[in-house]
Amino acid sequence: xxxxxxxxxxxxxxxxxxxxxxxxxxxxxxxxxxxxxxxxxxxxxxxxxxxxxxxxxxxxxxxxxxxxxxxxxxxxxxxxxxxxxxxxxxxxxxxxxxxxxxxxxxxxxxxxxxxxxxxxxxxxxxxxxxxxxxxxxxxxxxxxxxxxxxxxxxxxxxxxxxxxxxxxxxxxxxxxxxxxxxxxxxxxxxxxxxxxxxxxxxxxxxxxxxxxxxxxxxxxxxxxxxxxxxxxxxxxxxxxxxxxxxxxxxxxxxxxxxxxxxxxxxxxxxxxxxxxx
Amino acid sequence: xxxxxxxxxxxxxxxxxxxxxxxxxxxxxxxxxxxxxxxxxxxxxxxxxxxxxxxxxxxxxxxxxxxxxxxxxxxxxxxxxxxxxxxxxxxxxxxxxxxxxxxxxxxxxxxxxxxxxxxxxxxxxxxxxxxxxxxxxxxxxxxxxxxxxxxxxxxxxxxxxxxxxxxxxxxxxxxxxxxxxxxxxxxxxxxxxxxxxxxxxxxxxxxxxxxxxxxxxxxxxxxxxxxxxxxxxxxxxxxxxxxxxxxxxxxxxxxxxxxxxxxxxxxxxxxxxxxxx
Numbered sequence: 001x002x003x004x005x006x007x008x009x010x011x012x013x014x015x016x017x018x019x020x021x022x023x024x025x026x027x028x029x030x031x032x033x034x035x036x037x038x039x040x041x042x043x044x045x046x047x048x049x050x051x052x053x054x055x056x057x058x059x060x061x062x063x064x065x066x067x068x069x070x071x072x073x074x075x076x077x078x079x080x081x082x083x084x085x086x087x088x089x090x091x092x093x094x095x096x097x098x099x100x101x102x103x104x105x106x107x108x109x110x111x112x113x114x115x116x117x118x119x120x121x122x123x124x125x126x127x128x129x130x131x132x133x134x135x136x137x138x139x140x141x142x143x144x145x146x147x148x149x150x151x152x153x154x155x156x157x158x159x160x161x162x163x164x165x166x167x168x169x170x171x172x173x174x175x176x177x178x179x180x181x182x183x184x185x186x187x188x189x190x191x192x193x194x195x196x197x198x199x200x201x202x203x204x205x206x207x208x209x210x211x212x213x214x215x216x217x218x219x220x221x222x223x224x225x226x227x228x229x230x231x232x233x234x235x236x237x238x239x240x241x242x243x244x245x246x247x248x249x250x251x252x253x254x255x256x257x258x259x260x261x262x263x264x265x266x267x268x269x270x271x272x273x274x275x276x277x
Numbered sequence: 278x279x280x281x282x283x284x285x286x287x288x289x290x291x292x293x294x295x296x297x298x299x300x301x302x303x304x305x306x307x308x309x310x311x312x313x314x315x316x317x318x319x320x321x322x323x324x325x326x327x328x329x330x331x332x333x334x335x336x337x338x339x340x341x342x343x344x345x346x347x348x349x350x351x352x353x354x355x356x357x358x359x360x361x362x363x364x365x366x367x368x369x370x371x372x373x374x375x376x377x378x379x380x381x382x383x384x385x386x387x388x389x390x391x392x393x394x395x396x397x398x399x400x401x402x403x404x405x406x407x408x409x410x411x412x413x414x415x416x417x418x419x420x421x422x423x424x425x426x427x428x429x430x431x432x433x434x435x436x437x438x439x440x441x442x443x444x445x446x447x448x449x450x451x452x453x454x455x456x457x458x459x460x461x462x463x464x465x466x467x468x469x470x471x472x473x474x475x476x477x478x479x480x481x482x483x484x485x486x487x488x489x490x491x492x493x494x495x496x497x498x499x500x501x502x503x504x505x506x507x508x509x510x511x512x513x514x515x516x517x518x519x520x521x522x523x524x525x526x527x528x529x530x531x532x533x534x535x536x537x538x539x540x541x542x543x544x545x546x547x548x549x550x551x552x553x554x
Contacts, residue, residue: 008301021298022306024285024390029299029372031425032309063430093381095306098429104370104394105456107429113301117381139413139427148308149424150416152375152384153340179382 005085009077009114014084017115026111027098033107034097034146035059039202040121040238040273041090046078047273051202055144056094062143065096065110081114091119091239095146119239123274125266128246128258129164129235131177132157133224137170141197151178165235167248170197174222177235182222182245183207184253185232185261190216192226203236203269210268215261227251232259234266241273242266282362286354286391291361294392303388304375310384311374311423312336316479317398317515317550318367323355324550328479332421333371339420342373342387358391368396368516372423396516400551402543405523405535406441406512408454409434410501414447418474428455442512444525447474451499454512459499459522460484461530462509462538467493469503480513480546487545492538504528509536511543518550519543 008020027033037056040047053071060066078092093115099108134157136150154166167182168175175194176182181204183193191211193204211217227233233245233253242265244258285297304310314333317324330348337343355369370392376385411434413427431443444459445452452471453459458481460470468488470481488494504510510522510530519542521535 010301017301020301022301024287024294024297024299024372024392026306027429028309029303029305029311029374029390030423031429032305032311032423033426033429034306034309064433095301097306105425105429106432113306115301136416139416140430145426146307146309147424147426148382149310149422152304152308152310152382153417155383156341 004118005087005090005116007081007084008116009081009112011112012077014080020113022097022111022113023100025100025104027101027108028146030101030104031098032147032149033063034095035063035065035144036093036095036146037144038091038093038238040119041082041087041092041116042121042274044082044088046082046092048202048206049075049078051205055202056096059143059145060096062140063145064107065098067110069112077114081116085116087116087118089119089121090116092116121239122241122243123270125258125263126240126243128244130162130247131165131167131245132161132163133167133169133174133249135170136168137175137197138168138199141175141199144199148178169224172223174224174227180235180237180240180243182235183233184222184226184230185259186218186226187229187231188216189231190218191261192218192220192222194222195219196221201236203238203241206272207236207242207265207269210272211265227253230254232262234262241269281395282364282367282393284358284361285393286358286389288389289354291357297390299374299388299390300377302377302381304378304385305423307378307381308375309424309426310340311372312340312342312421313370313372313423314421315368315370315515317396318359318364318369318393319398319551321359321365323359323369325479325483326352326355328482332479333373336420336422337373339417340422341384342375344387346389354391358393362393364393364395366396366398367393369393398516399518399520400547402535402540403517403520405521407439407524408442408444408522409438409440410444410446410451410526412447413445414452414474415445415476418452418476421476425455446501449500451501451504457512457514457517459512460510461499461503461507462536463495463503464506464508465493466508467495468538469495469497469499471499472496473498478513480515480518483549484513484519484542484546487549488542504530507531509539511539518546
């Protein structure tokens with residue numbers, strides 16, 4: 001089922017993945033300039049596609065890369081790629097770069113690359129993970145840029161700290177993990193997640209909607225001090241769905257095991273993701 | 278003389294520039310992860326090559342990309358490319374990326390790309406330019422990463438402000454331009470340049486050496502407040518050499534024209550760059 005994709009799309013053209021390449025003058029390689037989005041495909045169907053394409057176009061516009069792209073055009077390209085590769089469960093990444101810049105600095109015609117890869121999707125509640133906090137603020141945080149420089153640079157540090165991932169903090173506020181949003185159940189029993197200076201994940205949005213039906217929800221700054229008072233914590237992402245967080249910087253969250261509300265929210269999310277398939 | 282280069286090097290192999298490409302799984306395109314350096318070639322000879330290669334290897338090491346690279350190996354590759362392209366005056370860029378990552382996130386075998394392009398080198402003191410300040414702190418500032426996301430994103434803002442370039446500031450301190458270092462002649466007549474949280478340019482280093490022979494030099498924080506008191510200001514880079522700054526955020530520096538010490542330093546630098554050729 002999950003063999004590799006044979007094809008990707010470069011500027012709307014199907015290209016065998018083995019030869020898919022971007023010229024060395026592209027501004028991604030030259031200047032790290034680009035945006036992307038990533039969604040999952042379950043049972044051959046894209047999940048939350050409209051949300052992802054809307055965010056992709058938002059990112060493109062913010063980065064001045066939105067020349068002529070529409071959700072219709074992108075949906076058509078995605079359908080073509082899905083049919084060609086025929087992978088029932090996968091992740092699709094749309095990447096838009098600054099293009100082939102004559103002077104290596106000014107924006108050119110963006111290059112659009114659509115790739116599909118096998119993914120492993122959490123289908124239940126995974127074991128709890130441990131995070132370490134690190135002082136960092138992503139630049140242009142509402143935009144899904146390709147800038148993961150700090151995230152990748154920190155990987156050995158995360159291992160040294162025996163953590164599973166890093167949680168960025170700035171101005172005393174906990175923001176996000178490099179590829180996931182962060183939530184707590186605070187000491188009032190509310191679901192709380194920071195709103196500002198971070199990427200608004202699609203799974204984050206779905207979890208806020210689901211939680212709104214049965215929990216008080218507070219979309220406001222989680223301070224570093226709030227962590228010690230938290231009853232539960234978890235992260236959200238397109239592939240991880242809800243993953244419990246049981247310790248941060250070596251300090252247990254609540255009793256140090258996945259919480260009941262985390263479990264309930266996970267069930268609600270997984271129901272939405274997998275129900276139709 | 279300055280026709281385009283016909284060849285570049287990818288992982289030590291000469292490749293026609295028209296077909297030179299990097300696979301779409303490379304961590305530069307996927308995650309903006311890479312470093313580079315850039316030096317000029319005058320009369321067919323690299324200028325300050327050892328300084329540039331030393332900094333390139335420093336950047337590689339800091340970013341955990343330094344597998345097996347040496348100045349000897351890099352010098353050999355550079356020589357091969359220079360001979361093949363036969364361009365007397367040009368810029369050479371060495372780029373080292375995170376490589377083809379199987380999971381799109383973990384570091385892989387770095388890809389080394391060496392390209393050569395025609396450049397225009399300042400041979401005298403160019404007209405003064407105007408800068409606008411902008412609050413920003415580069416991540417991993419001592420490393421010459423490929424992260425120019427903010428610099429490119431700010432280009433329309435710079436034009437709107439009728440400035441020629443942006444000068445980053447953080448914590449009340451003036452740091453650097455995206456591709457140049459910044460100096461002032463302060464109100465005591467000292468040459469002053471910020472030392473911390475910025476890239477240590479090779480031209481910056483040469484100017485500090487030259488200035489040390491006839492001027493008091495203060496390598497310490499230039500605060501935003503210091504700007505109004507400055508007698509002269511200029512920026513330095515590999516291609517711009519010394520370029521006078523005559524206004525910042527619409528406020529004149531000194532009398533609003535290139536200063537005498539700026540001119541003297543420029544002569545000293547240009548002598549070093551061009552004397553042997």
